[in-house]
Amino acid sequence: MSTKFxxxxxxxxxCAGMLSGMTAGLDAxxxxxxxxxxxxxxxxxxxxxxxxxxxxxxxxxxEVELIFLPGWEDLNTKVNLLMSDDDQRPDVIxxxxxxxxx
Numbered sequence: 129m130s131t132k133f134x135x136x137x138x139x140x141x142x143c144a145g146m147l148s149g150m151t152a153g154l155d156a157x158x159x160x161x162x163x164x165x166x167x168x169x170x171x172x173x174x175x176x177x178x179x180x181x182x183x184x185x186x187x188x189x190x191e192v193e194l195i196f197l198p199g200w201e202d203l204n205t206k207v208n209l210l211m212s213d214d215d216q217r218p219d220v221i222x223x224x225x226x227x228x229x230x
Contacts, residue, residue, distance in 0.1 A: 139169070139222070140180050144188075146220065166193040168210060168218040170203065 174196050181192055195218050198206050210216050 136180075140184070142222070144184060162189055162191050164191040164193070165219040166195055168195040168197055168207070168221040170197045170222070 176194065181194065184190070185192055195210070197203055207221070210218060210221075
C-alpha cells in the first residue's frame with residue numbers, strides 16, 4: 129500500500145482518538161450541544177466537507193473546522209500568523225517536521 133494511504137489513515141485515526149478523549153464524559157445521545165474544534169493540517173485532502181470529516185462529525189457529535197496550511201515555502205509565515213492571533217489559533221496543529229512548541 130502507498131505511503132499516502134497510511135498517512136491519511138493515521139490522520140483520521142489520530143483525529144478519532146483525540147475526539148474520543150474529548151468526549152469521554154459526554155453521551156452524544158443525551159445532549160444536542162456539539163463540541164467545536166479546529167485542526168490545521170499540512171498533509172491530506174485539501175477540500176472542505178470530505179467523507180472522513182462528515183463521519184467524524186456524525187459519530188462524535190462535533191463540528192470540525194479544517195485549516196489548510198500552504199505549501200512548504202509559506203508554511204512558517206502562515207503558522208506564525210495563526211499562532212499569534214488568539215481568534216485564529218487552531219485547537220490542533222499537525223504536520224510532518226513540527227519542531228516548535230506553542
